[in-house]
Amino acid sequence: MNNKIINRRNFIKGGFASTIVASQLKVTGVKAAGDFDHYPDSMGVLVDINRCVGCRSCEAACNKEQGLPEPEKPFNDYSVFDEIHHGRMERRTREDRYTVVNKYNVAEIDHPLFRKAQCNHCLEPACLTSCFVKAYSKTPEGAVIYNPDVCVGCRTCMIACPFYVPTFKYSSAFSPRIMKCIFCYDTRLKVGRPPACVEACPQEALIFGKRADLLDIARKRITNNSSKYVNHIYGEKEAGGTAWLYISPVEFSKVGFNTHISQEPIINFVRDFLSMVPMVLMIWPALFAGFHLLANRKDANSRHDNDHQEV
Amino acid sequence: MKYEINHQRDWISFILMIQISIAVGMMLLGFIFQAEWAKNFMIGVGMIKPMHNQVDYYTYIKGIEYLLCVYYFMVFPVFYIFVNKKKQ
Amino acid sequence: MKLFTINKQELPIVDHFRPDGSKWTLKEKLLLGLTFQDYRKQFFRNPVNWVVIIIFLTGIPIIIERYVYGLASVTHSSNDYPWGLFLGFGLFGMVPLSASGFLLGTTVELFGRKDFHPIERLALLNGLLGYFFAVCFLLVDLGLPWRLPYPMFVSLGPAAVLFLVAWHVATYLSVQIAEVLPSFFEWIGWLKGKKVIRGMVLGLTIAGIILSTLHQGALGALFTYAPGKVHPLWLSANFQWLHFFCSSIFGGLSMVIVVSTLCKKFLAWRCDDHFLVSLDRLTLGLAKGCVFAMITYIAIKFAAIAHDKEWVYLLTGWGQYYLFEISLAVLLPMMLYVLAIRKGNATVARVAAIFAVLGILWNRINTCLVCFNWYMYREIPHWKEVAITITVYTAYIVTYRFILYRLPILYEWKGAK
Numbered sequence A: 001m002n003n004k005i006i007n008r009r010n011f012i013k014g015g016f017a018s019t020i021v022a023s024q025l026k027v028t029g030v031k032a033a034g035d036f037d038h039y040p041d042s043m044g045v046l047v048d049i050n051r052c053v054g055c056r057s058c059e060a061a062c063n064k065e066q067g068l069p070e071p072e073k074p075f076n077d078y079s080v081f082d083e084i085h086h087g088r089m090e091r092r093t094r095e096d097r098y099t100v101v102n103k104y105n106v107a108e109i110d111h112p113l114f115r116k117a118q119c120n121h122c123l124e125p126a127c128l129t130s131c132f133v134k135a136y137s138k139t140p141e142g143a144v145i146y147n148p149d150v151c152v153g154c155r156t157c158m159i160a161c162p163f164y165v166p167t168f169k170y171s172s173a174f175s176p177r178i179m180k181c182i183f184c185y186d187t188r189l190k191v192g193r194p195p196a197c198v199e200a201c202p203q204e205a206l207i208f209g210k211r212a213d214l215l216d217i218a219r220k221r222i223t224n225n226s227s228k229y230v231n232h233i234y235g236e237k238e239a240g241g242t243a244w245l246y247i248s249p250v251e252f253s254k255v256g257f258n259t260h261i262s263q264e265p266i267i268n269f270v271r272d273f274l275s276m277v278p279m280v281l282m283i284w285p286a287l288f289a290g291f292h293l294l295a296n297r298k299d300a301n302s303r304h305d306n307d308h309q310e311v
Numbered sequence B: 001m002k003y004e005i006n007h008q009r010d011w012i013s014f015i016l017m018i019q020i021s022i023a024v025g026m027m028l029l030g031f032i033f034q035a036e037w038a039k040n041f042m043i044g045v046g047m048i049k050p051m052h053n054q055v056d057y058y059t060y061i062k063g064i065e066y067l068l069c070v071y072y073f074m075v076f077p078v079f080y081i082f083v084n085k086k087k088q
Numbered sequence C: 001m002k003l004f005t006i007n008k009q010e011l012p013i014v015d016h017f018r019p020d021g022s023k024w025t026l027k028e029k030l031l032l033g034l035t036f037q038d039y040r041k042q043f044f045r046n047p048v049n050w051v052v053i054i055i056f057l058t059g060i061p062i063i064i065e066r067y068v069y070g071l072a073s074v075t076h077s078s079n080d081y082p083w084g085l086f087l088g089f090g091l092f093g094m095v096p097l098s099a100s101g102f103l104l105g106t107t108v109e110l111f112g113r114k115d116f117h118p119i120e121r122l123a124l125l126n127g128l129l130g131y132f133f134a135v136c137f138l139l140v141d142l143g144l145p146w147r148l149p150y151p152m153f154v155s156l157g158p159a160a161v162l163f164l165v166a167w168h169v170a171t172y173l174s175v176q177i178a179e180v181l182p183s184f185f186e187w188i189g190w191l192k193g194k195k196v197i198r199g200m201v202l203g204l205t206i207a208g209i210i211l212s213t214l215h216q217g218a219l220g221a222l223f224t225y226a227p228g229k230v231h232p233l234w235l236s237a238n239f240q241w242l243h244f245f246c247s248s249i250f251g252g253l254s255m256v257i258v259v260s261t262l263c264k265k266f267l268a269w270r271c272d273d274h275f276l277v278s279l280d281r282l283t284l285g286l287a288k289g290c291v292f293a294m295i296t297y298i299a300i301k302f303a304a305i306a307h308d309k310e311w312v313y314l315l316t317g318w319g320q321y322y323l324f325e326i327s328l329a330v331l332l333p334m335m336l337y338v339l340a341i342r343k344g345n346a347t348v349a350r351v352a353a354i355f356a357v358l359g360i361l362w363n364r365i366n367t368c369l370v371c372f373n374w375y376m377y378r379e380i381p382h383w384k385e386v387a388i389t390i391t392v393y394t395a396y397i398v399t400y401r402f403i404l405y406r407l408p409i410l411y412e413w414k415g416a417k
């Protein structure tokens, strides 16, 4: 918040014209995600799949922190990893769980790997941009939070999220809402504390910090142990970048990640249509009024005849 | 279709047109002379605001665009009727 | 309505006055000039009404269940497929089939083609009801339907595509009500109201074109939020809105052909000679509109494949399904239409129209359900979801019929206009 005010003051001091010119110079047509600073001090979490042992402490901590209903099986019941679900093989986020840990057996490693999934708190959130009542907002701290008081329940955000994160409280008839991880924004992130799952992790598989610093840490880990990691930080660029970052010992596709996600933020796919809208709104009136005037020749023809007669 | 309009409506549309021109003129003047009120106005309505991500930026530019469109929808019919008015 | 067809001498109630010169009351107009007992008798004699009653008796309790116990009680509550049949069929399917209103409005009012006049009102009504029931489907599907006005007045998210859909459907619905009102005003005999609307008709028509272009397009653009989820062949980030808009043109026109055929067959007692005589000619006129939209549609579909370089997908099973869809849903009806036009045979055009209408529905359901999450499992809708969809659609048909029976849509009002 602070730097916003400073910016504004500087800018007024610098004079109106110069800022306008400066901003004009920067703009060459369409603004892309790269033209924005994405809250440089915002926070994130780095997940090291090498370190996760699948103890589900984070799931338990999240459930408690967010006051979610108690699950059918307790959190120390590991049979959930082998459950087979309608359609998909693995568990996913649901209205009663904001985060899940899933188990993956991969050929090249003799022990199973685990991956925690939750909202990735995108830098350019698809859920936010698809919501027609602005129920979502991206906070300067990095969280993507949700306001149930305006949500209409159209579920477009669930269509838009490339990570299949938001879920809908279908079970409620009178106050359904979107249920998704909010980075413990209200209770922790806002006051600078790490989210409950990170605090609960006994293995330091999750580390909390500034996203920029986490990227450095991740890069260092990869370069220092190049045999232990694949050279990719999942979330650095996916869907325009996410606040949660992952590093893994095996190809990400083998541990349940969708590796087909474009690096472009979702809004870039919608942009073509959005930019055409005001053009239609402003061009069609005169275009079709013009067609109408041109098509109704009766007056014109008779006038033409009149002119001839006069000559 | 009736293009003829009575005198009273004629006046109303005329006054509307004048108001609109005044508004547009003031905006232009404000821009050109960088008037203090123009600055305050633009800051007030958020026309100049640091943006941190593209999605918020879109929410903002689309909002202004659609406002302009709505404004145009009010202007255009008046304009059309005014242009097509037949002399009595 | 056997009563009228068997001993048909003249159309029932086409004027404010009885043959003997006294005025019809509103109640008599509503009952089509029958006594209540007679009306009830003929109502129960019609087997269609029995089917309707059975559908309502099963469907309405399920709809109540949905509102009392939530969506979970009637759907699979899928988080992977947030949009099911209600939107796939009800919104994405009904709306393109309702494009007829703006198309014939433009033809008649904007381009002054008065020869299409006999079918204009049917097209306008088809548009209005299609939209209205699309909104009904939306009200079933939304988690919090009572917040429907929120995007307009409470919290505005102008960058969202659905924001446009909401605004456009709402304004277009009012435009369409205004466009259909003249028939209602004639029927109740309030000519002043009709005159007011006549004065605005050009504005309404142009508003209709703008709003239709945008939200037929916007419905397509909604899928561009899911570039990784919809199968690439069914999605083109750049052209999706044009695909949806273009296909809505032949969808809407074909729907008018289908409905007018049904009217001619089952509602002949309500049509006047003007309508019946010109119908074949008009059908072929509409068919001509369809073929141009269809050939454009096929062209831009392939342009999209080229633009995104997706040729290789055509070699997969999905590609075959895609080509199958295009052939059966667009190419076949297009060829039938061409045949109909060349031979001057309206019956062939009517067959083509059925294919085209089903084809549009098929395409929308493909985009929304079948080819959504194409690398995942398929979602089969819950039977209660199907039942609700059928019930709401039946309500649509019943309302449609109710209005056609009464208002001067298929016939011209003989009284003061």
Ligand code: SF4
Pocket: A118, A119, A120, A121, A122, A125, A126, A127, A128, A144, A160, A161, A162, A163, A164, A165, A166, A180
């Ligand atoms: S992961 Fe999905 S829900 Fe989370 S911020 Fe990104 S788009 Fe929104």
Ligand code: SF4
Pocket: A130, A131, A132, A133, A134, A135, A136, A150, A151, A152, A153, A154, A155, A156, A157, A158, A178
């Ligand atoms: S379901 Fe709610 S939060 Fe999601 S897009 Fe719709 S209104 Fe917005």
